Amino acid sequence: MTAVLALVGAWLLVGALGLLRPTGIGWVARVLFPMGALVGLGVAAIGAVALTPAFVAQQVVLPLGLPDLPFHVRLDALSGCFLLLLGTAGAGISIFSAGYFRAGEGTAPGLLCLQYHVFIASMAMVVLADDAYLFMVAWETMALSSYFLVTTQHRLPEIRRAGFLYLLMAHIGALGILLCFGVLHGGSWQMTFDAMRASPLTPFWTSAAFVLALVGFGAKAGMVPLHVWLPEAHPAAPSPVSAMMSGLMLKIAIYGLLRVSLDLLPPGPWWWGLLMLAMGVGTTLYGVVFAAVQTDMKRLLAYSSIENIGLILAGIGLVLIFRTFDLRVLAALALAAVLLHAFNHALFKSLLFLATGSVMHATGERSLGKLGGLIRRMPWVAAFALIGSLAIAGLPPLNGFVSEWLLLQTFLQTPRIPLAFLNMIVPLGAAVVVLAAALAGYVMVKFFGVIFLGQHRESSLATARDASWLERIGLAWLALGCVAIGAFPQAALDVAGRVTQALVGTMAQRGPSLWWMAPVASNQASYSGLWYWAGLLTVTAVTFILVRGFFRARSRRTAPWDCGYPWQTPRMQDSAEGFGQPIRHLFGPIFKIEREVPQPTDRAPSYRIQIEDRFWVTCYRPLGRLIQGVTERIAVLQGGQLSVYLLYSFLTLIFLLVCVL
Amino acid sequence: MPAPTFAAQVLQTLAAALLLISFAMLAERRSRRLVTLLIWQGAVLVTSTLLVAATTHLPHLFFSAALTLVLKVGVLPWILLRLMRRLGIERDNEPLVNVPTLMLVGLGLVIFAFGLAQPITALATTVMRHTLGIALAVILLALLMILARRKAFTQVIGFLALENGLFFAATTTTYGMPMVVELGIALDVLVGVFIFGVFFFHIREQFDSLDLHHLESLKED
Numbered sequence: 118m119t120a121v122l123a124l125v126g127a128w129l130l131v132g133a134l135g136l137l138r139p140t141g142i143g144w145v146a147r148v149l150f151p152m153g154a155l156v157g158l159g160v161a162a163i164g165a166v167a168l169t170p171a172f173v174a175q176q177v178v179l180p181l182g183l184p185d186l187p188f189h190v191r192l193d194a195l196s197g198c199f200l201l202l203l204g205t206a207g208a209g210i211s212i213f214s215a216g217y218f219r220a221g222e223g224t225a226p227g228l229l230c231l232q233y234h235v236f237i238a239s240m241a242m243v244v245l246a247d248d249a250y251l252f253m254v255a256w257e258t259m260a261l262s263s264y265f266l267v268t269t270q271h272r273l274p275e276i277r278r279a280g281f282l283y284l285l286m287a288h289i290g291a292l293g294i295l296l297c298f299g300v301l302h303g304g305s306w307q308m309t310f311d312a313m314r315a316s317p318l319t320p321f322w323t324s325a326a327f328v329l330a331l332v333g334f335g336a337k338a339g340m341v342p343l344h345v346w347l348p349e350a351h352p353a354a355p356s357p358v359s360a361m362m363s364g365l366m367l368k369i370a371i372y373g374l375l376r377v378s379l380d381l382l383p384p385g386p387w388w389w390g391l392l393m394l395a396m397g398v399g400t401t402l403y404g405v406v407f408a409a410v411q412t413d414m415k416r417l418l419a420y421s422s423i424e425n426i427g428l429i430l431a432g433i434g435l436v437l438i439f440r441t442f443d444l445r446v447l448a449a450l451a452l453a454a455v456l457l458h459a460f461n462h463a464l465f466k467s468l469l470f471l472a473t474g475s476v477m478h479a480t481g482e483r484s485l486g487k488l489g490g491l492i493r494r495m496p497w498v499a500a501f502a503l504i505g506s507l508a509i510a511g512l513p514p515l516n517g518f519v520s521e522w523l524l525l526q527t528f529l530q531t532p533r534i535p536l537a538f539l540n541m542i543v544p545l546g547a548a549v550v551v552l553a554a555a556l557a558g559y560v561m562v563k564f565f566g567v568i569f570l571g572q573h574r575e576s577s578l579a580t581a582r583d584a585s586w587l588e589r590i591g592l593a594w595l596a597l598g599c600v601a602i603g604a605f606p607q608a609a610l611d612v613a614g615r616v617t618q619a620l621v622g623t624m625a626q627r628g629p630s631l632w633w634m635a636p637v638a639s640n641q642a643s644y645s646g647l648w649y650w651a652g653l654l655t656v657t658a659v660t661f662i663l664v665r666g667f668f669r670a671r672s673r674r675t676a677p678w679d680c681g682y683p684w685q686t687p688r689m690q691d692s693a694e695g696f697g698q699p700i701r702h703l704f705g706p707i708f709k710i711e712r713e714v715p716q717p718t719d720r721a722p723s724y725r726i727q728i729e730d731r732f733w734v735t736c737y738r739p740l741g742r743l744i745q746g747v748t749e750r751i752a753v754l755q756g757g758q759l760s761v762y763l764l765y766s767f768l769t770l771i772f773l774l775v776c777v778l
Numbered sequence: 779m780p781a782p783t784f785a786a787q788v789l790q791t792l793a794a795a796l797l798l799i800s801f802a803m804l805a806e807r808r809s810r811r812l813v814t815l816l817i818w819q820g821a822v823l824v825t826s827t828l829l830v831a832a833t834t835h836l837p838h839l840f841f842s843a844a845l846t847l848v849l850k851v852g853v854l855p856w857i858l859l860r861l862m863r864r865l866g867i868e869r870d871n872e873p874l875v876n877v878p879t880l881m882l883v884g885l886g887l888v889i890f891a892f893g894l895a896q897p898i899t900a901l902a903t904t905v906m907r908h909t910l911g912i913a914l915a916v917i918l919l920a921l922l923m924i925l926a927r928r929k930a931f932t933q934v935i936g937f938l939a940l941e942n943g944l945f946f947a948a949t950t951t952t953y954g955m956p957m958v959v960e961l962g963i964a965l966d967v968l969v970g971v972f973i974f975g976v977f978f979f980h981i982r983e984q985f986d987s988l989d990l991h992h993l994e995s996l997k998e999d
Contacts, residue, residue: 756994757993758991758994759990760874760926760927763921763924764925767925770921771918774890778894
């Protein structure tokens with residue numbers, strides 16, 4: 118316990134050291150960020166210790182905080198699991214940042230270092246907090262420090278706008294969480310989580326707390342319709358920051374949701390789970406469909422994050438449903454799937470965001486329409502991005518497959534729910550999840566194919582250089598995580614079992630042996646990452662040997678996919694928009710599309726398309742206009758004349774005196 | 779109801795003088811005369827406080843009378859006159875509302891204040907209980923004066939008159955406030971006037987005038 122607090126302190130110290138030489142990029146990049154990465158490894162190690170079977174939850178009261186309101190911290194299995202996530206992915210991102218940040222880009226490097234480490238330390242404190250007070254302090258620190266990180270390039274007006282939107286949504290979310298804690302203490306005014314677990318609440322108030330938590334944490338996690346900040350803020354931030362926000366901060370929101378709905382609140386009515394499931398499924402589909410039509414690579418990844426958060430929320434919905442009916446094994450299975458997917462998403466989404474960072478630094482381009490063929494110029498980044506893309510697309514033998522497979526296995530168990538109504542509805546959710554998983558594959562083909570394959574769409578790409586070795590280490594570390602979890606899913610399931618043991622009282626079955634994972638029953642469904650690897654490698658090797666050994670004489674080199682054309686230009690390739698076009702047609706009503714198509718007779722044809730979020734048009738704009746209108750009415754009071762202002766106070770005084778009379 | 783004592787009768791006369799001065803300030807347009815009126819108001823306040831102190835034998839009231847004498851008859855008018863000379867203020871413009879209307883509104887306020895004080899005077903036991911209505915009227919008239927003037931300088935005088943009214947109300951109902959509070963308020967008023975002085979110079983530098991309607995351009999559209 119003291120060790121983890123010391124490590125959090127070390128993060129803060131590393132950040133503060135950045136101020137010693139605010140503009141010294143060498144000091145910050147070569148010394149401080151690697152140190153931060155080491156601290157991250159330490160945090161991960163402590164998280165792993167907290168997940169061993171022998172570990173007992175530890176509680177400490179810190180001599181900090183307000184006089185009668187000290188900070189309580191607690192390390193248990195759930196915190197440990199998220200510390201492990203934070204440390205592992207954080208270490209990778211930190212070491213990448215060491216190679217990534219350069220002088221002269223927006224905020225001074227020393228300041229950036231401080232903001233970065235305050236951000237990551239505050240996330241650790243959110244996970245460790247054991248009272249609502251410390252939780253909110255850490256939560257707001259996290260929101261503020263990330264706001265400053267998002268607005269690193271604060272000279273650009275659209276980035277300031279994105280930052281403001283993010284801050285606004287963060288505050289709306291924080292308001293929900295604050296109100297949720299306000300309900301949870303149940304009139305006892307005890308802010309510790311222990312008191313909240315014990316507080317007797319009527320069913321109405323528990324439901325109110327649940328809905329408030331869903332809104333509050335949902336706004337941070339990017340749940341539709343509170344997601345609007347996410348596709349704006351993620352592309353605005355520097356890539357390592359996008360990776361931290363998408364990979365880590367969204368998971369901290371998930372942690373909050375798990376902590377409140379599974380730990381602090383008693384099992385609730387079945388509609389809690391259904392509501393969560395419906396929100397999750399909607400978010401998933403919405404996210405993936407929008408990801409498919411994006412032409413900016415970071416926006417694409419941001420929408421893909423929305424999709425993955427939707428999957429996680431759907432999983433939590435299942436946990437809640439099973440918990441209502443006291444189906445503990447199934448709840449444990451669903452929770453394991455949720456935790457595993459959260460972990461996996463932290464790894465591969467960070468990996469992909471970092472890869473886009475390298476691409477941006479090498480080419481200066483963010484738009485998919487101007488990239489292409491980078492696999493030849495940047496083989497390392499391409500290889501790691503390929504691993505990330507395959508993982509996020511949910512292909513075996515990587516980690517994304519494992520968690521999505523577990524989630525679908527859970528969906529298949531719904532016939533055991535004793536309520537016929539739910540029995541009919543939940544499989545519909547399963548269908549949407551499968552659709553989303555397939556579309557995610559489509560999105561990733563687009564992402565990888567358009568950036569790395571084909572020919573250069575701009576001649577300037579021919580001079581692009583591969584990532585530096587520090588960046589490669591960061592990418593490799595995250596890619597290694599993806600591969601390792603894919604190869605040993607049963608070990609990961611075991612670890613998640615510690616958390617499920619603590620929260621729902623049991624753990625999913627781990628399968629017959631170390632090599633096989635059979636979470637439900639060994640005769641129903643089982644999977645072995647290692648055997649899959651073995652099969653894959655064997656088939657590849659045999660094919661290679663056969664081709665090389667027997668057909669060598671008849672092989673010839675030629676341009677691929679040229680379909681008989683004598684020559685090919687980069688403009689003849691499938692573009693990002695072209696690739697997304699079928700989705701745009703199929704899901705047309707969801708989008709609000711503005712399109713300028715050139716006439717056949719145009720001498721200088723131009724093509725422009727703008728796809729807008731329908732939620733902007735139907736929810737946020739009218740709401741904004743309403744607020745604007747009301748405030749304009751109120752602003753009439755502010756006439757500018759001093760004597761009128763004085764008259765207000767005078768009349769108020771007279772009025773109050775009359776009231777006394 | 780027993781006939782009031784001689785001291786109480788004198789006090790009531792002084793209170794009436796205070797009210798009269800307030801009306802005079804409301805109608806006065808010359809800044810220099812306003813300061814003179816403020817000095818008179820302070821002097822009446824000192825006399826009445828001394829009288830209360832003599833009749834009730836409360837030693838701290840002597841102190842507060844001395845404090846009032848130094849501050850309100852001496853230091854503050856001196857600062858104000860100096861400021862006036864340095865800023866070159868001679869006469870105020872027309873008030874926002876013309877003087878007769880202002881007087882009528884003032885009369886209404888006085889009636890209102892007396893009505894307001896009625897239930898309180900019925901309960902109070904102090905010597906000066908009948909003067910609470912006048913104290914309230916002085917406060918309200920000072921507020922009216924701040925409201926109706928255009929120039930920042932006159933508004934500061936209104937603010938000081940307001941403070942006088944409050945002080946008078948305090949001695950009327952409760953034989954004055956505790957010494958600490960009174961010292962604090964005296965210091966606040968002094969510092970307040972200094973700050974106003976600084977602001978005067980800034981406002982004049984910015985707008986070449988102390989007329990407050992220039993400040994309207996500061997409003998954000």
